[in-house]
Amino acid sequence: DGGITQSPKYLFRKEGQNVTLSCEQNLNHDAMYWYRQDPGQGLRLIYYSQIVNDFQKGDIAEGYSVSREKKESFPLTVTSAQKNPTAFYLCASSINSLNNEQFFGPGTRLTVL
Amino acid sequence: EDKVVQSPLSLVVHEGDTVTLNCSYEVTNFRSLLWYKQEKKAPTFLFMLTSSGIEKKSGRLSSILDKKELFSILNITATQTGDSAVYLCAVAFRETSGSRLTFGEGTQLTVNP
Numbered sequence: 001d002g003g004i005t006q007s008p009k010y011l012f013r014k015e016g017q018n019v020t021l022s023c024e025q026n027l028n029h030d031a032m033y034w035y036r037q038d039p040g041q042g043l044r045l046i047y048y049s050q051i052v053n054d055f056q057k058g059d060i061a062e063g064y065s066v067s068r069e070k071k072e073s074f075p076l077t078v079t080s081a082q083k084n085p086t087a088f089y090l091c092a093s094s095i096n097s098l099n100n101e102q103f104f105g106p107g108t109r110l111t112v113l
Numbered sequence: 114e115d116k117v118v119q120s121p122l123s124l125v126v127h128e129g130d131t132v133t134l135n136c137s138y139e140v141t142n143f144r145s146l147l148w149y150k151q152e153k154k155a156p157t158f159l160f161m162l163t164s165s166g167i168e169k170k171s172g173r174l175s176s177i178l179d180k181k182e183l184f185s186i187l188n189i190t191a192t193q194t195g196d197s198a199v200y201l202c203a204v205a206f207r208e209t210s211g212s213r214l215t216f217g218e219g220t221q222l223t224v225n226p
Contacts, residue, residue, distance in 0.1 A: 033213070035216075041218055041219070042201055042216035042218045043201070043216040048211065048213055090156070097213075100144060100212060100214065101161055102147075102158075102214060104155040104157075106155050107154055107155055
């Protein structure tokens with residue numbers, strides 16, 4: 001089946017630890033995106049990548065890092081510098097950056113204790 | 114600053130009612146407006162609107178865009194309990210580093226039997 005997968009579904013970490021969230025797609029999409037969603041709020045863009053080996057900061061990039069070494073994969077690292085990392089993280093992809101329809105993965109709920 | 118505002122933020126109706134959800138925006142380099150439905154997990158795509166005055170329809174849902182007044186509405190007729198969800202409005206715009214979406218806060222719709 002084609003689609004976007006994120007793992008794990010739930011993640012618990014202690015404060016001060018870095019954690020990496022996985023996002024994989026087999027849709028052959030060029031563009032990929034990471035969003036953060038807090039309770040009762042919309043999605044805020046963390047980072048996006050239009051093509052392999054290239055990515056741009058979104059609105060709330062501080063305390064996060066990404067890589068795009070393969071077209072299919074766009075992992076997000078939440079570092080200890082992120083002040084309030086507990087949130088629901090959504091990964092999305094689109095055919096390319098000119099095509100605005102984005103398809104979303106199932107999300108990872110990160111809780112920092 | 115680019116901005117997307119949805120109203121109301123929350124709405125409770127009875128099955129069979131008709132609802133109208135609003136989305137207004139202020140963005141530079143507008144490309145399109147998208148509506149998504151989110152039921153506790155990944156948002157699912159509903160509509161993408163690029164031209165003013167052309168209604169898009171899918172079953173009991175319909176949407177229209179007014180690019181002069183900078184808003185869109187999403188109508189749901191004969192609501193059902195399965196329509197209960199958060200409805201997200203997003204605007205696609207182009208910036209120097211690529212095309213991306215900005216989301217509104219969402220409207221939480223609850224349909225009671």
